[in-house]
Amino acid sequence: MSTILPGAAIWLLDSRCIDPAQQTQYEAWLGAGEAARHARFVRPQRQRQFLLGRALLRVAMGKLLGVAPAAIALEERPGQAPRLLSPADGPHFSIAHSGHWVACALSVTTPLGLDIEMRDPRRDVLALARQAFGPAVAAELEQLPLEQGRAAFYRRWSEAEARYKLGREAASCVALDHAELAIVLCCAAPLAQAPALVLSGMAPD
Template identity: 50%
Template sequence: MAAAHVWLARIDGLDEARFAEYRQWLSPGERERTFVREGRRRQFIAARALLRIAIGALLHVPARSVELGGAPGRAPWLAAPAVPMPGLSVSHSGPWVACALSADTALGLDIEMKDAARDIAALAEHAFDAATCARLAALPDGARIEAFYVEWSAQEARVKLGVAAEGCYALAHEELSVVVCSAVPLARPALLEVVDL
């Protein structure tokens, strides 16, 4: 059975000096990426820094020495050090960034800020099949909101995984839905660690 670890960090308190430092960790290709919105650029830099920190901790190497490959719209991959790491996935929502790691299986991760003010019934009609919409509608309000976001994140995590999911695991967090899907079953739900960048 496989194991997975999810790292989560809030970035709205990071100062410009820290972002500048993390930008230096990026490869030339990562630095060349352009973003229309400044907030999205900051999420990208912070998510790549978090991924490097997590990989560095797992492999006992300096985070800044971790090299990632990637292309826009695709999951990053570990370019160096040269060790098998089939499961890398990143996600962001609002002031949060997250990454999931596994040495055993491919992963898809999604996080989403829970917002009770959104019209989740209308969103569900566009995103889910009739059976899922009916199941959500039958739930009490508080449970419906939680279930909607878990379903939404699971759907996104499956897309990021890119292969049939053998398991999707919702991890408890007060502000976010956090779901990681894996290509092979996990021995236990992924560990969720909230860290400071």
């Protein structure tokens, strides 16, 4: 049975809960192009992020449409997001990962771009802000209390990445609260309600 959600939904997975047996199952879901790309990754963490991102997308889309995750076919496109081949009338989607977190966003109504970033207290966010956004933004952040400035930097960073992934002008960008992550979803059309956040253990139906 499908679970059609209004607006948009963000699925979030802590990859630390996935064991090797589950990974083997998810590898079997990959298409030929995806499997070839998966095999080319040198860093184990990046390979795992790629696999779990594609698996999470299939689980989320399967629940949304009422189909088996293995039945969802994606076309690999170098330098771009994958294209959904089957089902042909599937939803818009975006995939993101940071550290041990993997996420995907789905919408049946609007194109979207999703970004997540782990907030790392060791990073010099003011130096990063100067490099990425210029001295004026860095000066604004410097005036804020430390944690507030750090949160503002990551929100701005994630929004910039989400807008880039959207690939067009955003009608709205929404930040979601999370203990470890900055999460921003940008959409081509305004959302009628806030996106739902779904925490997944990624056990398919």
